[in-house]
Amino acid sequence: xxxxxxxxxxxxxxxxxxxxxxxxxxxxxxxxxxxxxxxxxxxxxxxxxxxxxxxxxxxxxxxxxxxxxxxxxxxxxxxxxxxxxxxxxxxxxxxxxxxxxxxxxxxxxxxxxxxxxxxxxxxxxxxxxxxxxxxxxxxxxxxxxxxxxxxxxxxxxxxxxx
Numbered sequence: 001x002x003x004x005x006x007x008x009x010x011x012x013x014x015x016x017x018x019x020x021x022x023x024x025x026x027x028x029x030x031x032x033x034x035x036x037x038x039x040x041x042x043x044x045x046x047x048x049x050x051x052x053x054x055x056x057x058x059x060x061x062x063x064x065x066x067x068x069x070x071x072x073x074x075x076x077x078x079x080x081x082x083x084x085x086x087x088x089x090x091x092x093x094x095x096x097x098x099x100x101x102x103x104x105x106x107x108x109x110x111x112x113x114x115x116x117x118x119x120x121x122x123x124x125x126x127x128x129x130x131x132x133x134x135x136x137x138x139x140x141x142x143x144x145x146x147x148x149x150x151x152x153x154x155x156x157x158x159x160x161x162x
Contacts (some may be wrong), residue, residue: 042068043070045116052115053097055104055115056068057074057092058092060088061086064087071116071120072121072146073114074116079082089101090102091105093124094132095123100122100124102149108120108121111138120146
């Protein structure tokens, strides 16, 4: 009895190849923050290990690559230095440590000691940012203001790691 090759194995191979190829061309998901492995991942700018979520920040390039930072100010300084195209900036709420898109957060610049000494923290709610700012004799600022001052922010860092 002769065996005719079954079509099922051919179909499975073609479907598998199609799935592999389609996953290679998929668009990055900018609605989800990047993953940071605290205590393991290093800051893109200073190469120190990222240990505290409440200060950590990140951005994603249009092709979906993540840049991770241990300090919001370090992220801004890196962005200013590299002039890299950015699809989305991410920060953590200082109190809850939840990820926020930076353009939806409220920021306080103060003398609070952050990992790289920039003193910038983020909040999801304006009222919490205002309360924290009043307690620290500081002002609430928008992310667009921070971006426009990115060159000056680089000068504010307490210590620079090149």
